[in-house]
Amino acid sequence: MNLANNPAAAASATPPANLRWVLGSLALGMLLPSLGTSIASVALPTLAEAFHASFQQLQWVVLAYLLASTTLIVSVGRLGDLVGRRRLLLAGIALFTIASGACGMADRLWLLIAARAAQGLGAAVMLTLTMALVGEAVPKARTGSAMGLLGTMSAVGTALGPSLGGVLIAHFGWQAIFWVNLPLGVLALCLVWRHLPADRAAKQPAMARPGFDHAGTVLLALTLAAYAMAMTWGRGHLGTLNLMLLAAAGLGGALFIAAERRAASPLIRLARFREPALRASLAMSALVATVIMTTFVVGPFYLAHALHLSTAQVGLALAVGPVISSLTGLPAGRSVDRFGAARVTRFGLGAMMAGCLALCLAPSAFGIAGYLVPLALLTVGYALFQAANNTAVMADVAADQRGVISGLLNLSRNLGLITGASLMGAVFAWGVGATDFGMAKPGAVAHGMRVTFAVAAGLLVLGLALSRKRRSHGC
Template sequence: MNTDLTSARGAEQTQQSGTRRPSARWALAGLALSVLLSSLGTSIANVALPTLADAFTASFQSVQWVVLAYLLAITTLIVSVGRLGDLMGRRRLLLAGILLFSAASVVCGLAPSLGVLIAARAAQGLGAAVMMVLTMAFVGDTVPKERTGSAMGLLATMSATGTALGPSLGGALISGLDWRAVFLVNVPLGIVALFLAHRHLPAGRPASGAERRRPRFDHLGTLLLALTLGAYALAMTTGRDGFGVLNAGLVAAAALGAGLFVRVERRAASPLVQPAVFRDPGLGASLAASALVSTVMMATLVVGPFHLSRALGLQAAAVGLVLSVGPLVAALAGVPAGRIADRFGAHRMTVAGLAAMAVGALVLAALPRSLGVLGYVCPLVVVTAGYALFQTANTTAAMADVRPDRRGGVSGMLNLSRNLGLITGASVMGAVFAFASGTSDITAAGAGAVATGTRVTFAVAALLIVLALGLVLAVSRRTKLPVTAVSPAPPSRRCCNPR
């Protein structure tokens, strides 16, 4: 009986969206491949940095911009492309994003100089920003509402798979071919994603008369947000030897830009970010929790290599193998996490994921170094599984009742909070680790100092997770939304529902 009801609902939704039911699976496959490509573009380039330094006779600080240009392009444009997708049509913009990503990959692979490579990576990052945002926004148009969590879980799995696959695939390509293959491998995958998206994604609805009469895009807000995010990202990534005057100036510029942006958005006729977003406690808690959790997850990537190599004495190959455990767990847990969120409720599973992460981080902070690799991997698995559950449930809850023409903007905000957390974690948690280790040069620290730094860093990480958990619980009480509820927040509580 329940199966028949689910099928009827799914058929009704696919008829309303203009998509035949058999093509919905292929549409989801195209979205999943787009997510895989965008995450692969982040992780696969890191392993090529030493090779690029030799190939272009450049310093490490110079080739580091091959990674930074990609991240900065994503971070500064991720909200703008979401809003642009809402206005001009998500399908059209997603196709353009996949095409740009694939074309930029060709230019990266054929780049004659480091400058051309960095510029092409920035263009690739723009295409990746489009794919990251619009894939989540498209879920509501391709699957029935009761299966949203499962679809989000699949996208989370593909994102984790791309992150896990990047270093090993990149190393194999460099060893068997050369560094150019690291970028050219994206091209055939991009062509397949472009075909699936073009063939099976539903066309966007035509704009209403009111939408056609209003301004089409918030150019001033877009410029202010891009400058603000660019200043913050540069503040977190410039001057790796310490936080200096330049960093402080960039943070001040980012704070000023954020204030101006909020003021402009409240007065704009067609704002990039709806003013109601700033007043919605539920969405605000989701965004803040996402940023805090991403900060913690970056700590595992910053601390892990040093702890495994210097505190536990592992060789490089073994370090890489152990580090792949986290993304592998996230990849395996993504789809089950989505099904659990569908079954038991996104809000309750958000709390459960945060609780698991807090427990894992506390264990990492408390276990002695004498327990070896097993003492590090076991709690890391708990942290990563909790992250997979949180990420899927939190995204599902935030997108549950968003109006179709606002999904791109909210999806962009969620991705933005995640990226800001990753950038902050790389800087702040790295600084905590170095300070707790008692040295300015972590590569010269002894095994005991590194182990102490690891414990302190994960103690701070546990506090951040507890803070995120407190935010979610406080908002649940304030909005009288029980965390055990299976249904999403009532429409009156959601920022983007029509009144």
């Protein structure tokens, strides 16, 4: 048997020592884009002084990265299926690294924003293809552990970004938060080049190979960009511009579906969405991401205005979630390998629901413990769900579809986070009874928190129903 032309056999034959290097390569490929997402936010006040820019201008430093990584995440997955996932991953890491250097050298705000967009494109490649390559580089019996490791590295990058960024800015200036990616990017390139399996040689003649769906890529990117901007502008308040963007997203989605039905080599095979198990997994991923975003939307205001914590104390409290997630990712992955994805998915959703209900019922008299203990339970449940759901989706995907399915899985999570920031922010404002949270009374903020997590618990009830539906279809 030729292992080079049989990734499944190659993965099963991977010796333990080399498997550690494979996992290290994939882990670093997940760490860098997660770090790039969180590290830039802490620099916005410094960038305002450096470029004499307003907040409306500076938000594009964050938004350009978010839009590029979200709108192109499915397309790069499909491109990886066509041209080779390892080859494209190397290109994505190189782009991310070069763009990071360009960010650090930017002397105009528009140059920084353009470089951040390029960095986001590299991040989209890395986020999608590191997950897709698990099926080729890791034995099937270790898939859950690998997915748990990727979840851990994503959480580590998210948690490390603000603190590392603050230290680097204080000692070396804002440019250092981008230059730190240069040695890490070079290391990632070396590890991927050395330890991940080479792409399979194409067996079909060049004329018979499927082409890349350019029209579908453009339509999907424009649709997702319109939706993301509608959800992020206005902080959950639907003004005229938001409604116009939502209408544009709806029209773009309809045009995309029509184009995919006619395409000879569609970006997304619409027939895949007839599979109930895949639909359920993608929907659960979006719902859970919406719920987890609630902790970032509600947490700072509740801790500061209802519990009267200082800014430093709020920062420490908010770090608890990512820290717990980073510690539980690997055990969560091992539990999937041992108990199966379906059982762990339901357990994770149940733990998340218990955490949300505890946050609804815990009175403010319990103080910080009444928030952090349920938050810990919610976060552990999230780590279990992520490892199990990702494993269930990716374990049996055909080799020529791993990239695009990984892209869809990451897209569902990103859309859930974006929607959660807007939707749950609006629910919280309704529960508080005011849009100016700083002027609201502590009791009103606490009530808003309980209402918001009650809605989150309701979303998880829907998630559990979807998990049973997925189980009934053999996944």
